[in-house]
Amino acid sequence: MKKILIALSLSFAVSSAQVQAADCSGLPSWSTLKTALTKARQEANGGLNLDMWGTLVNRDGEVCAVTFTGKSRSLQ
Numbered sequence: 001m002k003k004i005l006i007a008l009s010l011s012f013a014v015s016s017a018q019v020q021a022a023d024c025s026g027l028p029s030w031s032t033l034k035t036a037l038t039k040a041r042q043e044a045n046g047g048l049n050l051d052m053w054g055t056l057v058n059r060d061g062e063v064c065a066v067t068f069t070g071k072s073r074s075l076q
Helices: 002-017 029-042
Strands: 053-057 063-068
Touching: 029 053, 029 063
Parallel strands: none
Antiparallel strands: 053 063
16 A cells, blocks of 8 residues: 555656646746835835735746745745
8 A cells, every 4th residue: 555655646746847837928027026025115105114025926826936025034
């Protein structure tokens, strides 16, 4: 039984790796997202002035870009 589960797990991993990259051609680039998020963070908008995360997702729900405004991801 364990051999079957291992084989199924390996098969899934291989088929997942063969999936094509997300189609993000109609979305802004990572650098455009980073610039816009940084600019929004610097504006006096009446908020709490906290660091933020930004994510671009295509219509299929695939993540195309992720960025943050702080010095490191652990500070968000």
